[in-house]
Amino acid sequence: MDGENHTSEDSELISETIEKLPSSVSREGKGKRLWNKVKYQLVEFNSLPAYLRDNEFILGHYRPEWPLKQVLLSVFSIHNETLNVWTHLIGFFLFLSLTIYTAMKVPKVVDIHSLQLPEVLKADLHKLQECLPSLPNMPDLHRLSGELKSTLPSIDLLPSFSRWHVMDLLYNCLPERFSHSNQTDVCVLRSMKEDVANLIAPLMLRPITRWPFFAFLGGAMFCLLASSTCHLLSCHSERLTYIMLRLDYAGIAALISTSFYPPVYYSFMCNPFFCNLYLGFITLLGVATILVSLLPVFQNPEFRTIRASLFLGMGLSGVAPILHKLILFWHQPEAHHTTGYEVLMGVFYGIGALIYATRIPERWMPGKFDIAGHSHQLFHVLVVAGAYTHYQAGLVYLKWRDLEGCRGN
Template sequence: MHNRTASRRKVELVDSCLEDRKQEKDKEKKKFERRLVKYDDLPEYLRDNEFILDYYRCEWPLKDVFLSVFSWHNETLNIWTHLVGFLIFVGLMVMSSMGEQLGGLITNVSRARVSGQLMTPMIKDFNGSDHDIFPDSQLRHISHQSDFQVQEVNGYEVIPKWPWFVFLSGAMGCLVCSSLSHLLACHSKRFNLFFWRLDYAGISLMIVCSFFAPIYYTFYCNPYSRLFYLTFITVVGILAIITLLAPALSSPRFRSFRATLFLTMGFSGVVPAAHAVVLHWGHPHVFISLSYELVMGFLYAAGAAFYTSRIPERWKPGTFDIVGHSHQIFHVFVVLAAIVHSVATLIIMDFRQGSPTCV
């Protein structure tokens, strides 16, 4: 009887030791899985920028990857720069849906940045009378119109807002896809391939959606031109998305190709912009809106230049691992460009709202 009791205690003691050892190994494994690693310790599929030397998350558990949005690593600002941009466009969507006034932004920015430099504060309207460049009365109509139906008020068409919502939706989709990609791509090779392709598709989506509102409102009374330009950019965008979904093109060596493709899509708007200037020659709204679009193009090009050159981390590897590397700068330029495009679009909406009904 005594021997049985002793044997049982011995077995229990061994089991207890094994359990303690297992728990210690699990703790060590978890600690290892959550630690930040150096570039040289990464698997090949996670090696994208050899000038960022440290603070990488590598194959963390999914729960820890999600929680890492609130911790510091070399992707933290990549996540939050576009997440903040996403929230900005969510706010614009909510304001537009609820009929809030966006006219004040256009009036203040346009007068301060453009009208004071390019023209006098007063201009002639189509009937020859004086009025402000961006009259609030017209801007208010934009917020209280039907989203899809064309109405007529005092001889002026109350324009639909759905192209504006297309742009906002595309911007939100791009920014949230980017944030998710930078957050989750470190989890596994499968996640890495999927989310980076999703990121590139999101960029293409935003570029296509950005064209809809300006082209729709600029060529509102020219349906054939409007249909041609919108069809062209949609087809180019679909082809770009299909191309970028190819796994081979997700590799770092195609970085310049991807940037060139996005810039080509963006600058395909040069032809409709030139057409718009000829069609509406002398109208200040069109010129002011176009000036903002040029600023937008500069911002996108500058962001792409940082993205492809890997400056400044190329100059001093390891210094900009957490804050200040090229991808973060690229993200900031993208958000700024999207905001500038929003202002340009609202100015064109004001122009169309204040124009006589199409004959």
């Protein structure tokens, strides 16, 4: 009977079989062994308690009110929630890795006097550092960057978070030095090896704050882990289902809200009024959404469309700051670049919400997508794709503001 769906009729049949056992046989021992073989089998939709009936187009492979131990172990078995669990669990570990990677690549300000470098090189680096407070605007950046790249061949070996600072910050100091034919300085630069080049970028960099970016990464990880946990544990009991669903909705609201933090903060960091206005609005909207999701009626299947519309509305509220950003920074290529990523993220989230609300494709062929391919799994994949797209946009924002600060605002 392994691998098949079972209903309450199966349990009654087992009970009748136990009752017919000869009195010489230990009914208790035999019954326990027989029951252990079938009590954790998957059941069909019509055998579920009312609180577990969410999608009538998923016909089978449910885990009804299993003990917590078996529920936890079911993460490694096949049922209709297996891919729901793993799509977001894998996404959680992906964003955990991205967070660690980003944290390790965040440039640090280094005191050159604490470095074990030759005095001539310390002096050279000190001169480079001194010219940063008054960076002049230079029109021919690409030509100068090419000259710098030929001067420091090892520049391409630097991590991306450091490379852009070496390429775009040092060019303001180097042309004057080249124009004066200071061969000593040129030779010093030419002789820098990869380890020294890796030290230059942190020396030159005064990085902007990273908290909005890490707030987004934290919101993404919370959402993905909460969703994965919800899909794994909700079948245990009605009480746990209630708690897990609220956690899941809170995670979605947290992801949407924190997704606004990098674009709003880095776009309007030099305009505190609009920065605080947009950040405050989306934060209040996220809190309000979480509070609404605490209402018991919010989890009923008939409110599926309302749930999707509420979260979709949160996402659409980001149109205003994006348009505002484009108006302010139309001349900046980074504004267009980040907007492209944000539009793509919105497409992923929007299609995911639409699929979630309409329950496509399982409504077309009920029972055919019970294990793989149903709407909630597709929704999960699109959420991870959208969040990763937003991560890429965040990197563009960091590079933009690290290099320019508030110049041009």
